[in-house]
Amino acid sequence: MTEDTADLSPADRAKRAAARRSVDFVRDGMKLGLGTGSTAVFMVRALAERVAAQGMDVTCVPTSEATARLAGGLGLRLSTLDAVGRLDLTIDGTDEFDPRLDLIKGGGGAHLREKIVATASDRMIVIADPAKQVATLGAFPLPLEVVEFGWQVTRRLVAELLADHDLLGQTVALRMAGDAPARTDQGNLILDLHLGRIGDARALSLALNQIPGVVENGLFLDICDMVIVGHPDGRVDIHGAHGIVAPGQDTTDGIENLFRDADA
Template sequence: MSAHDFKAAAARHALGFVAPRMRLGLGTGSTAAIFVELLGAEVRKGLSVLCVPTSEQTRVLADRLGIPLTTLDETPLLDLTIDGADEVDGELRLIKGGGGALLREKIVATASDRMIVIADASKKVDKLGAFPLPVEVVPFGVTATRNMIEMLAADSGCHGDIVLRLAADGNPFVTDGGNLIFDCAFGAIDDPESLDEALKFIPGVVENGLFLGIADAAIIGGPEGVAVIEAKYGESQEAV
């Protein structure tokens, strides 16, 4: 079986958490897109849901599939968000933002009663940081902001290349919110909470891709089937 098969297995399992008349947040990325496709099929069978997409990419896909859409302004409280992740550790701490939607993803996730992560087994890690950490910044003063990221990250024990993300045409990648992204190749992040706190001190930083204490469960598809990890904050996580 391929990584796509594992992603599809996780996405299919996540449908079991969706109930009629739920208000859902729809994530961004390859695994989230599989879930949106599967959800669209259920909507065509009669499932009634109302959804907030986390990116224009997801909005276009969901609209094409006939999934009813709303906004957080119209529907500010959601029941459940289902989204992917670039990395997830045993404490359900995440790195997200590889698709460039981390700000909207974090807003939607925190507006939800629950967030469930869906991923293939390659995204499960012992320690965050092999995937470069995305940091979304405003365009004004971008070089000064980069320097501050480098300095405060070093204070948190993180060192590595900090590179402005480029689009396919070679120009800077621009998020749906009109911002830029630095991809920070810090390697293993020993203290994600300290790094997250440090980045929040930088005025030019809009948000970073560390999702800490946000995910309530992770559905991981792999060669041995699907595993569900439930968050027990303040306690140890266990697979069920």
């Protein structure tokens, strides 16, 4: 099950390094949330490898049908959030993160389930390559999951709202999958907001979610506890709320100590 890095791009080698480091924080008996996306694929594979090698007993709640298929196919035990209740840890990727560890997620269209699972977890670890680190959120388009009924009215209301916020851009685009609109696992549509820079992410998140027809936005604020950034050479940096807590860290000192340092 071990992956060969010879054919991986530098970005994928970085993602793999972060993913493999993240599963060091998994403990026997944990209930885990499994993220969605290209970086999460590396994490699920690394987790399955560790569980099989060490005979660990973990229960996994996937954040998408794609992750469920991958994890189930690798032999991980799956359950639902309703069945397990509170989760110990969620590990997921991101499209952007800033110095506060606030995120934009939803490039894979799973941000609704990802946010539900993350907020039901005691801790959230995010895994990323260096390109995902930004000074201010907004370069990556902000996804909005919206219901299909009246979606063009919803889009117009969103566009009107953006004019009142501190943003560099205000373009609202329906996400497409070929010739048809892209759909989430809930069957909803996605509007991508091309904003350039978000001046006040908290005000924008609150305002967007008050528009009828908007199900959820891709701003993950005050949810992430730690970001593990991988590098193509296999090094990782661990970012807490007050900066890098373990430059070049490549060993496990214990989940409790590292989370304590991240919160300090």
